[in-house]
Amino acid sequence: MPNLRSSFRLAPFRLALALAVCAGGSGLAIQPARLHAAEDGAAPYWASLAKDQTNMRVGPGREYRINWTYVRKGLPVKVLRVMGGWRLVEDPAGARGWMLAQFLSRARSGLVKGEVAPMRANRDGSGPVLWRVAPGVQGVLGDCRDGWCAFDVTGRKGFVAQDAIWGAGTP
Template sequence: MSKSFWRLVLSVSLAGLAAAPLAAADDPDVPYWASLTADKVNMRAGPARDYAISWVYRRDNLPVKVVRLHEGWRLVEDPDGTRGWILSRFLSRARWGIVQGKISELREKPDGTGKLMWRVEPGVVGRLGDCQNGWCRFDVHGHKAYIAADAVWGDGEP
């Protein structure tokens, strides 16, 4: 067989490999919101245990955005925009949010009116409930009220 034949075979093979990650990124199941299921989770530089650990999360229920699937691994983005790979068994589809920006008020009613129940600082993580008209049900260790949706990372379209 000629060199040109093998070059063609190699280029077609490489093109197929290059297209695989793009196909995974176009998966109809992604992006989606998820949350960490353990209080210690490693983020890796690639989708296998032999890749370097780039970050160690020590925050159960931290919300993340899943942007790509690869076998048992998920490429995720955290609230700060950092991306890396996490084993899917450490992720849940349970909806959690994290307060961002400034101290936010938790209100009694879903339209932002009613009694001020609590104030929460940036970094507080809570279970997200229904979000409508710019307000989300937010549960922080049993303290339930409504928070402005724009104060929480983890709401809306991922």
């Protein structure tokens, strides 16, 4: 009679071998399941709110009370810690709490901070001022290089100084 313990240890390898043989004969490749976008990588990282309404809780679980309810899809947040399906996040005002990963997206967004920020025509910050972006205005954040970031506010595109945008740079 085979040893039950060794059978359990070998079961995953047997399953993997069977799947590889089946896939090999049909020309199919087995791919690992793709993680939710907000689960890729280790903290800290930038994310944005993926839903129109998102709750921030005081702890990593549904049994913890709701501290804030956000109603601003696309708001940038900084993910500070990962715990299972929960993320410890910080919002632009500095509030910290826990959100479910499914309510976050890795789509980059930014929020203008401080003072009115000029949106310029050229990537190096030169060229005419196309728009003046008020503090609190949210937009889609593109590549940041040499202190300037591509920024799109509802179709109005240009380049804004990286230090004027919360959500740009190293989290």
